[in-house]
Amino acid sequence: MGEVNFNNVVKRFDDGTVAVSDLNFSIEEGEFLVLVGPSGCGKSTSLRMVAGLEAITGGEITIDGEVVNGLTPRERDIAMVFQTYALYPHMTVEQNMGFPLRMARVDPEEKKRRVRSATNILGMENLLGRYPRELSGGQRQRVAMGRAIVRSPRVFLMDEPLSNLDAKLRVQMRGEIARLQRELGTTTLYVTHDQVEAMTLGDRVAVMHDGVLQQLAPPARLYQAPETVFVAGFIGSPPMNLCRATIMDEGGALVAKFGSFALPIDPGSIEKYPNVREHVGRDVVLGTRPECFFIASGDLPENKLVKAKVDFVEMLGAEALIYLPTDAEQIDGSTRFGVKAKTGANGGTEPEQLTLVARIAPKTVPSHGEMVNIAYEEDSLHFFDIDTGRALR
Amino acid sequence: MDNIAGRKSHLTWAVNISVILMVLIWLIPTIGLLVSSFRDREQISETGWWLAPLPVEMTFRVRTSPEGAAQQNGLWVLEGNVFATPDMEEQLGDDDAELTRFGTRGVNPTEFAAGETAELRGGGTLTVNSDGSWRAESEEEFGPRGPTIYFAAEVPPQFTLTNYETVLTADGMDRAFINTLTVTVPATIIPILIAAFAAYALAWMEFPGRGLLIAAVVGLLVVPLQLALVPLLSLHTSVGIGQSFLGIWLAHTGFGLPLAIYLLRNYMVGLPRDIIESAKVDGATDFQVFTRIVLPLSFPALASFAIFQFLWTWNDLLVAKVFLPSDADSQVMTVKIADDLLGSRGGDWGILATAAFVSIAVPLLVFFTMQRYLVRGLLAGSVK
Numbered sequence: 001m002g003e004v005n006f007n008n009v010v011k012r013f014d015d016g017t018v019a020v021s022d023l024n025f026s027i028e029e030g031e032f033l034v035l036v037g038p039s040g041c042g043k044s045t046s047l048r049m050v051a052g053l054e055a056i057t058g059g060e061i062t063i064d065g066e067v068v069n070g071l072t073p074r075e076r077d078i079a080m081v082f083q084t085y086a087l088y089p090h091m092t093v094e095q096n097m098g099f100p101l102r103m104a105r106v107d108p109e110e111k112k113r114r115v116r117s118a119t120n121i122l123g124m125e126n127l128l129g130r131y132p133r134e135l136s137g138g139q140r141q142r143v144a145m146g147r148a149i150v151r152s153p154r155v156f157l158m159d160e161p162l163s164n165l166d167a168k169l170r171v172q173m174r175g176e177i178a179r180l181q182r183e184l185g186t187t188t189l190y191v192t193h194d195q196v197e198a199m200t201l202g203d204r205v206a207v208m209h210d211g212v213l214q215q216l217a218p219p220a221r222l223y224q225a226p227e228t229v230f231v232a233g234f235i236g237s238p239p240m241n242l243c244r245a246t247i248m249d250e251g252g253a254l255v256a257k258f259g260s261f262a263l264p265i266d267p268g269s270i271e272k273y274p275n276v277r278e279h280v281g282r283d284v285v286l287g288t289r290p291e292c293f294f295i296a297s298g299d300l301p302e303n304k305l306v307k308a309k310v311d312f313v314e315m316l317g318a319e320a321l322i323y324l325p326t327d328a329e330q331i332d333g334s335t336r337f338g339v340k341a342k343t344g345a346n347g348g349t350e351p352e353q354l355t356l357v358a359r360i361a362p363k364t365v366p367s368h369g370e371m372v373n374i375a376y377e378e379d380s381l382h383f384f385d386i387d388t389g390r391a392l393r
Numbered sequence: 394m395d396n397i398a399g400r401k402s403h404l405t406w407a408v409n410i411s412v413i414l415m416v417l418i419w420l421i422p423t424i425g426l427l428v429s430s431f432r433d434r435e436q437i438s439e440t441g442w443w444l445a446p447l448p449v450e451m452t453f454r455v456r457t458s459p460e461g462a463a464q465q466n467g468l469w470v471l472e473g474n475v476f477a478t479p480d481m482e483e484q485l486g487d488d489d490a491e492l493t494r495f496g497t498r499g500v501n502p503t504e505f506a507a508g509e510t511a512e513l514r515g516g517g518t519l520t521v522n523s524d525g526s527w528r529a530e531s532e533e534e535f536g537p538r539g540p541t542i543y544f545a546a547e548v549p550p551q552f553t554l555t556n557y558e559t560v561l562t563a564d565g566m567d568r569a570f571i572n573t574l575t576v577t578v579p580a581t582i583i584p585i586l587i588a589a590f591a592a593y594a595l596a597w598m599e600f601p602g603r604g605l606l607i608a609a610v611v612g613l614l615v616v617p618l619q620l621a622l623v624p625l626l627s628l629h630t631s632v633g634i635g636q637s638f639l640g641i642w643l644a645h646t647g648f649g650l651p652l653a654i655y656l657l658r659n660y661m662v663g664l665p666r667d668i669i670e671s672a673k674v675d676g677a678t679d680f681q682v683f684t685r686i687v688l689p690l691s692f693p694a695l696a697s698f699a700i701f702q703f704l705w706t707w708n709d710l711l712v713a714k715v716f717l718p719s720d721a722d723s724q725v726m727t728v729k730i731a732d733d734l735l736g737s738r739g740g741d742w743g744i745l746a747t748a749a750f751v752s753i754a755v756p757l758l759v760f761f762t763m764q765r766y767l768v769r770g771l772l773a774g775s776v777k
């Protein structure tokens with residue numbers, strides 16, 4: 001019960017804008033799949049197409065093998081949790097949660113039993129008689145969840161359900177949603193713009209950008225092996241440093257030169273990105289994770305070091321971020337390779353210079369203006385094609 | 394400490410004063426009507442309602458009779474009191490009036506001040522004092538009629554319930570009240586029923602031509618109903634409704650619908666989209682979304698339109714005149730007041746003011762029972 005398929009799904013609005021182009025993926029039965037991306041990337045539209053709240057322009061969506069394109073929301077047997085919770089203000093909590101059952105003409109006794117069991121799961125037995133206006137944000141969120149689970153639908157759809165909560169409550173509810181989904185085992189499609197939510201909740205995460213699916217993978221793989229420059233820049237905080245680099249062969253060893261700086265490419269990284277070999281002498285996009293840098297401790301050979309001047313330091317307690325200005329050209333994954341960027345990719349504006357961010361242990365924090373030697377972990381360089389933005393694999 | 398949100402304008406007092414002034418200005422006509430409805434008919438025609446608590450100077454005429462004239466020192470003397478005549482006693486009741494001026498000729502009834510001595514036309518003199526006592530002296534015997542005394546007196550303010558008695562006990566007023574209710578209640582309910590359905594469709598259902606339909610409804614708002622009276626009546630006659638209650642219900646419904654649809658549609662379109670979509674995902678059909686979600690949440694808009702429609706069908710005179718038969722059995726209150734009470738008593742302000750207040754009573758009751766729905770925040774807690 002509850003396998004969702006996207007087959008070449010296209011959404012074009014009346015004014016001609018393409019919100020979703022050629023979306024293909026499937027959500028396994030019982031899977032928790034998170035759709036993540038910046039605002040306007042088409043993730044909510046995709047969700048609403050599954051719900052039946054948005055017409056599908058092209059392709060088809062199936063639930064359990066049944067094409068649902070022409071079905072109304074009520075015929076799809078799905079439940080949705082809205083960002084605003086969308087509780088019915090004139091009904092009590094009990095009536096709110098019982099509403100889907102009442103619409104389905106479930107017998108009143110059975111309805112009562114199922115509402116009670118849902119409230120037990122969510123721990124809000126004492127709220128049944130209250131109206132939404134008498135509830136706190138977290139309680140409202142819980143009622144919205146309850147309304148979704150009472151009818152045991154084929155699929156849960158959640159549209160940024162946590163974004164109206166304060167930070168602390170968000171973490172708590174995040175855990176609760178994960179627990180609930182595990183217990184119920186219902187297929188869930190969850191939309192968010194928050195990568196932390198995506199990484200912590202999802203069995204698999206689908207990253208979208210400009211209506212195009214960039215990568216669909218388990219969270220760990222998304223972080224370790226990003227498929228495109230966009231994913232590389234989107235997942236991770238602070239984001240990956242992305243710059244234009246040239247692959248050079250210096251006496252059999254490959255080196256990535258960016259601006260006046262250079263990093264040796266270790267065999268482990270080449271193994272992950274074998275295509276790098278084909279790009280000797282050509283420009284690529286080089287990606288380095290801030291957390292993979294460390295302050296060199298002296299016994300490293302000279303060619304593994306990057307010498308740079310510290311511009312400023314952010315002390316975060318458990319770690320420190322140091323900002324190192326370079327003369328390499330910065331690559332912006334969200335504008336350069338998107339659908340919208342294609343028309344004027346290199347149009348006009350001066351390329352920005354990369355400020356390298358390194359996340360280091362707080363024990364040896366350099367001060368402003370100091371020259372530091374930093375080195376980079378092995379196996380952890382990322383390479384992308386400068387024209388297509390795809391990983392050099 | 395003066396952040397933008399918390400800063401109080403130094404001109405708050407000016408705002409308060411101008412609001413109070415405006416409220417007063419708006420209230421003045423109503424207060425005037427209220428005061429006038431309790432005043433005596435003669436007093437209304439002498440001074441404005443704002444002078445109601447002050448004594449009114451009114452002019453009277455008293456004919457005297459020569460009976461009781463006596464000869465004293467060679468002169469015929471006639472004495473009396475102008476306030477002691479039956480007519481005046483009826484006018485004044487127990488109040489004391491004060492005579493200010495008097496005269497002997499109708500063309501100039503206030504020629505002399507109280508206490509002065511005036512020449513009578515037929516010879517002789519007349520003295521009238523401020524307490525009303527008078528004394529005429531003449532060398533000859535008075536003719537068949539005594540001297541006619543014209544005088545102005547300060548009459549204390551008189552308040553009376555006579556006007557209310559007249560209006561409430563007028564023949565057929567109870568019938569007219571029932572008729573007004575018969576017209577008003579269906580003429581309020583029918584358009585709300587129709588408009589609520591239309592407004593939901595125009596606000597939340599996708600169909601081709603929706604925008605044009607909304608534009609047409611807005612366009613209908615500007616059509617004056619006076620323009621439609623005659624063609625509508627002839628239509629009613631040709632389909633056999635003619636002048637009847639059914640006819641006036643339909644007419645009021647038609648005239649009320651554009652505003653009703655416009656008002657309700659604008660309210661419904663402002664309901665949070667999420668709530669309606671949520672109901673659809675929860676398995677509600679369009680009809681269920683309408684009856685279970687949109688209708689209960691639109692109650693404030695329904696109530697405010699109901700008040701409007703009730704008020705102007707209650708106060709309506711024109712449509713009732715056109716679409717109802719003119720016989721006494723189907724007269725509504727406005728027609729009754731205009732035709733029977735005022736038509737035969739032209740310029741009777743006391744009756745007019747009283748009728749206005751009698752007919753205001755029911756709308757006021759409706760307003761105060763419904764107004765709490767206008768201010769209640771029904772949407773609190775639904776989203777966010």
